[in-house]
Amino acid sequence: MFAADSDAVGAFRRIFAEPLGGLGIVLVVAMIAGAVFADLLAGADPFRISPRDRFLDPSLDHLLGTDHLGRDLFSRVLHGGRIALSVALFSTAASLAIGIVLGLIAGFGPRWLDNILILLFDAIKSFPTVMLALALVTLFGPSLTAVIVVVVLVNVPGYARIIRTQTLALKSAEFVAAAESMGAGTARVLRVHILPNVIGPLLILASMDIPVVIAIEAGMSFLGLGVRPPTPSWGAILNDGFTAIRDTPWIAVAGGLPIILTTLGFTFLGETLRDVFDPRLRGRG
């Protein structure tokens, strides 16, 4: 009912004031624009195979050349950005939603439930990411869903723990007792009185996890555990380039450079966000 003030605008200005933050925004915006307008920008069909145009050098027709099947690499990179971005956004959103709910339950609920959930988080955390990915792919087969499930499994325990710890600290705060004394039910206490106070650091952490997620997607696709060919993915392009690196090194560059730039962009942005919103966290993780 009360209008939001200009917090967001001020934060945006402060992000741009930091050189790395500005660079981060530019890289991230470029990446998102490339992914969203891939069809417009690319010109060529990323799936069209043209055996006669195999391993073409970069030219005006094919800005990044073509791969071993004669597909336009520039178009494949842009469309690969779509995959990377949608995996990153979807799986991060899912991890946040699940992590917040589980964290609130663990922090606010009864002690035994907290213990069970903590045990579960630790059990999941004890698996190395690649092992987890391999295990899941053996179960379900390589697919985009497998990538998302792996990312969610890897992220949820950390998110839930952050929410849990803070919820635990607020559980006995007077404003929580005040809400209860006014007649608020547990759901309302959690949603209206606790969540806004615990979500800040988590959002910053999640924004810093996006490059990790992109790297997981690329890594799994590189290993053949992620998206299925012919769907374009940066990891898959990198793998294609890897086999032909002696003759046509630009393919590996076309797959690798976007991974590097996007992860750098999101990392710079995340770190600046963290410094702007929560200076206490500076120098951590």
Added chain:
Amino acid sequence: MSAILEVRDLEVAFRVGPLVRRRSLLAVAGVSFDVRPGETFALVGESGSGKTTLARAVNRLQRVSAGSVNFEGRRIDTMSRGRIRPMRQRMAMMFQDPVGSLSPRMRVGDAVTEPFRIHKVEASLKEETERLLSLVGLPADFANRYPHQLSGGQARRVGVARAIALRPKLIIADEPTAGLDVSVQGEVLNLLNDLRSRLGLAMIIITHNLSVVSHVADRMAVMYLGRFVETGPTEEIFRAPKHPYTAALLSANPEPDPDKKSARISLPAEVPSLLARPAGCEFHTRCPWARDRCAKAAPRSEGRNRLVACHFPLAPNASPPEKETVQ
């Protein structure tokens, strides 16, 4: 007039210690009192005497171990969580920390209208915000502020506004003046007094500040180790305390008149542990008037309007016996 709140033999027990040697601690050990509509009832006592626990138990934030609490004629201590929620519209609570009892990310305007949203009361929230803020003497533009932008006194006023939002019948105020400057304390107390007469509220005020009690309370109870040692009309108790503990508390209250002779009664030793309650009268370890019988038998609360739990109630203006006669 019948009481709005009836508390009978209320006990609150906490279980403390490791699992193998778990012991029960009675924070509130059998307390009875009534609060009538429009009346202000004060609970006085040292830190740890069980005042806050008693208030939380009355408001069902704390489980009651024994005894009963009746609010508006209905027993609420055994009521289910779902059934008690509507009752909370008519019983508001104010907490000790003025700023800490407001949600940090919630603007003042949303905080004072939160009761409307909780109970889904149809109202123009904007109008209600203005009405409530003006009722507690805050400018309307405070609605857009966050709690951390408020001073202690302002935050307390917001707390008062939130408490009276749904026109409750009873307000329980836990240390309404804690953490405030003396001048602001006075303002808040005048505000509470004013609202009480305008809205016909009953109030329970918990405090260790006796000046507050004399300023607002009609009746008072003095708590010691979770029990009432003396209850009665505030004026009578201030004029002639009958329990030695009450007398000691009153004598410790600063006296504004410098010419008046102060006869301060100092109490030896510490407050006993709730896990090792003294036998007999629980106050005898610190009582300057204690005699042999006090260590043996627990006194019963005697009287109707004025209850005193003491074997040897004091005469008016009694001064403590000389050191040699103290047991």
